Amino acid sequence: MAEGGFILTASHNPGGLEEDFGIKYNSSNGGPAPEGLTNDIFERTKSISFIRWCPNLPLFDLDTLGLTTIGGPPGYPGGFTVQVIDPVEDYASALGRVFDFPALRTLVARSDFSMAYDGMCGVAGPYGRGILGDILGVPASSLRNCNPLPDFGGHHPDPNLTYAEELVKLCGLTRTGDVDPSSLDRPVPQLGAAQDGDADRNMILGSRFFVTPSDSIAVITANAATAIPFFRTGVAAAARSMPTSCALDRVARALGIPLFEVPTGWKFFGNLMDSLELGGKNYNPFLCGEESFGTGSNHVREKDGLWAVLAWMSILAVRNAGVPEGKGSFVTVEDVVREHWKKYGRNYYCRYDYEGVESTAAAAVMEHLGKLVEKQSARGGTPTCLDVPGGGDYRLTHADNFTYHDPVDGSVSKNQGLRFIMEDGSRIVFRLSGTGSVGATIRVYIEKFEEDTTKHSLPTAEALKELAAIALYISSIEKLTGRKEPTVIT
Numbered sequence: 001m002a003e004g005g006f007i008l009t010a011s012h013n014p015g016g017l018e019e020d021f022g023i024k025y026n027s028s029n030g031g032p033a034p035e036g037l038t039n040d041i042f043e044r045t046k047s048i049s050f051i052r053w054c055p056n057l058p059l060f061d062l063d064t065l066g067l068t069t070i071g072g073p074p075g076y077p078g079g080f081t082v083q084v085i086d087p088v089e090d091y092a093s094a095l096g097r098v099f100d101f102p103a104l105r106t107l108v109a110r111s112d113f114s115m116a117y118d119g120m121c122g123v124a125g126p127y128g129r130g131i132l133g134d135i136l137g138v139p140a141s142s143l144r145n146c147n148p149l150p151d152f153g154g155h156h157p158d159p160n161l162t163y164a165e166e167l168v169k170l171c172g173l174t175r176t177g178d179v180d181p182s183s184l185d186r187p188v189p190q191l192g193a194a195q196d197g198d199a200d201r202n203m204i205l206g207s208r209f210f211v212t213p214s215d216s217i218a219v220i221t222a223n224a225a226t227a228i229p230f231f232r233t234g235v236a237a238a239a240r241s242m243p244t245s246c247a248l249d250r251v252a253r254a255l256g257i258p259l260f261e262v263p264t265g266w267k268f269f270g271n272l273m274d275s276l277e278l279g280g281k282n283y284n285p286f287l288c289g290e291e292s293f294g295t296g297s298n299h300v301r302e303k304d305g306l307w308a309v310l311a312w313m314s315i316l317a318v319r320n321a322g323v324p325e326g327k328g329s330f331v332t333v334e335d336v337v338r339e340h341w342k343k344y345g346r347n348y349y350c351r352y353d354y355e356g357v358e359s360t361a362a363a364a365v366m367e368h369l370g371k372l373v374e375k376q377s378a379r380g381g382t383p384t385c386l387d388v389p390g391g392g393d394y395r396l397t398h399a400d401n402f403t404y405h406d407p408v409d410g411s412v413s414k415n416q417g418l419r420f421i422m423e424d425g426s427r428i429v430f431r432l433s434g435t436g437s438v439g440a441t442i443r444v445y446i447e448k449f450e451e452d453t454t455k456h457s458l459p460t461a462e463a464l465k466e467l468a469a470i471a472l473y474i475s476s477i478e479k480l481t482g483r484k485e486p487t488v489i490t
Contacts, residue, residue: 003028012158012196014151031270031301036411088130091306098230098299099310100317101135107317108137112330115191117309118167119146121153124199127306136313142189152197159194159203159293159305161210162488167194172208176489178459179208190332191312195305201293202305204312206333211312212490214245214349217289219340220311222251224287227314230299237283239269241290242402242417243429243445245349248289254344258283263404263416264290264431266303271408273298280408291351291445293490338456345451348463352444352486353433354477361481362432362440368476369418369430373399376420383423388473392466395423420474425449428471442481444471 007024025041027033033041060068060082071079107113117132119125125146132138144166145153156163161175168175171192172183192205204211211219221238224231239260240248252259262268269288276282286298294303295311312333319331354362376384376399383395402416417431429445446467450456455463478484 004033007198009198010152010157011198012156012201014156026302029270029274029301031273032265032267034267034271034409034411035413036409088127091127092131092135094299095131095307095310098228098297098307099314100229103317103321104136104310104313107313107320110320110330111326112328113191113316113320114142114187114189115193115313116142116144116167116170116189117146118144118159118164118192118194119148120157120159120164120194120196121145121147121149121155122157122195122197122199123148124195124305127199128195131306132309157197159196159201160488160490161203162490164194164203167192167203167205171205173205173210176461177210183208190330191316193309193312195309196293199305200303202295202308203293204308204333206337209332209334209337211333211337212245212349213289213291213293213295214240214247214347215337215340216308216312217244217287217295218247218251218344219315219337220289220295220308221248221255221287222340222344223315223318223336224285224311227318228311230297231285231287233285235285235287237272237286239272239286239288241265241268241292242404242419243351243431243443244289244291245347245447246425246427246449247344247347247349250344250347260407261404263402263413264292264433266290266294266296266301268404268406268413269296270301271406273301275408278408291349341456342453345449346456348448348450348458348460350446350460350464350468351488351490352446352468352471353488353490354442354444354481354483355487356439357442357481357483359440362442364480365442365475365477366418366430366432368480369474370401372420372474373401373418386470386474388470390466390469391473394426394466394470396420397423422467426467428467428474430471430475442477444475444477444486446471 004025004027009022009024025033027037058070062084065084065086068082069079117128119128125148128143129146133140133143161168161177172180172188174180188207190207194203204216221235225234235257237258238248238252239262241264242261249259260272272283273286284298289295295308296303315336323329323331376396383397386394386396398421400419402419404413404416417429420428426448431443433441433443446464448464448467
């Protein structure tokens with residue numbers, strides 16, 4: 001087994017020779033290298049004394065499947081072997097052991113079901129054509145932007161309401177996730193899905209309905225045992241990143257399984273998946289997700305965008321098994337989510353992204369918020385009335401800089417995000433993100449739980465307007481950065 005592998009990717013950032021391009025290192029379990037390993041690698045770079053270089057490596061054909069043996073340079077006899085595989089075939093075989101493909105083909109064949117899949121001109125395209133199209137029977141006309149391009153067709157391959165504009169409009173929505181009135185006189189797909197440049201992120205849409213990533217992982221977890229063969233014995237544990245809404249927590253409590261709140265970064269999920277091998281408990285079958293459109297399970301050690309699409313198709317397939325075809329009784333994505341809210345309550349949730357912020361200004365925002373955290377911590381949990389214009393009567397009871405104690409390897413990860421938690425459990429979280437290509441990105445996460453089913457149809461912006469006012473006021477983002485509004489709202 002390989003010790004690790006390098007992934008060359010532009011991820012969810014704009015591509016092209018003059019744009020963002022990176023290298024990821026995944027360790028032997030197939031997941032992102034844990035901090036202990038990356039820290040060790042960094043320390044070793046400090047003592048590098050020489051570099052060996054092979055300038056005359058012969059070219060070999062990447063378009064031909066099979067083995068190619070390349071002779072070694074002088075002094076290194078034996079050479080090495082390069083194996084070219086069909087990754088779509090390999091991946092399809094793996095997913096065939098996770099999902100019920102015949103049931104998915106039955107769903108796709110229904111006259112009252114249609115879907116639109118957007119590969120965003122990234123690597124997901126060939127997988128979409130090979131699995132959704134060739135295996136499951138989704139029409140080619142429903143598979144959009146499935147030809148990978150170096151510059152992603154000039155688009156930003158991030159599957160959200162702002163950058164997946166074409167798909168969002170097709171599904172009858174606006175960039176805020178609201179219903180587009182102009183779509184009411186035309187049919188829209190029952191299911192919309194998009195993936196990012198390297199196929200690990202996903203966005204799920206219904207007919208004129210946006211599924212937040214936080215709701216998506218919660219709904220998948222609640223339905224996994226009945227809809228996905230891989231989880232037929234039940235989900236053993238679940239996890240979410242700290243900024244992700246607490247919708248998953250409510251499902252985990254109902255199922256009686258452990259729920260882990262981890263820092264942003266898939267490597268923390270990988271440790272939990274590998275806990276048994278590392279001498280701890282067995283948390284598999286395992287489900288996890290993050291609000292930045294990443295969802296996955298222990299079938300691999302990375303977030304998996306197409307897996308999430310097939311998970312939602314599986315839920316629809318089970319819910320519609322036996323439902324009369326073509327009589328207006330199809331159980332939709334929206335039906336599934338509203339049913340979920342009725343049972344578990346709704347976590348209203350949104351994220352503001354301020355992209356490309358000048359680094360010193362971004363640091364000033366976080367320093368300012370850090371001082372507020374210190375003040376609230378000094379009060380020892382005594383509620384603080386927030387006198388914020390337009391901020392309602394919320395009372396702040398807890399504020400901290402999130403620290404994670406890994407239950408598997410005992411590592412401690414500090415400074416993972418500033419949390420402001422209100423008396424009713426509502427949360428505002430602030431983080432600096434390093435996944436953008438220019439400057440710093442300030443992310444603001446706003447969440448409110450609503451149990452009253454009569455209030456589950458409020459527009460998200462209306463439900464969260466008071467908390468949003470509090471977030472903008474206490475952070476002084478406009479004053480410190482000059483930004484009057486976020487770049488992206490999801």
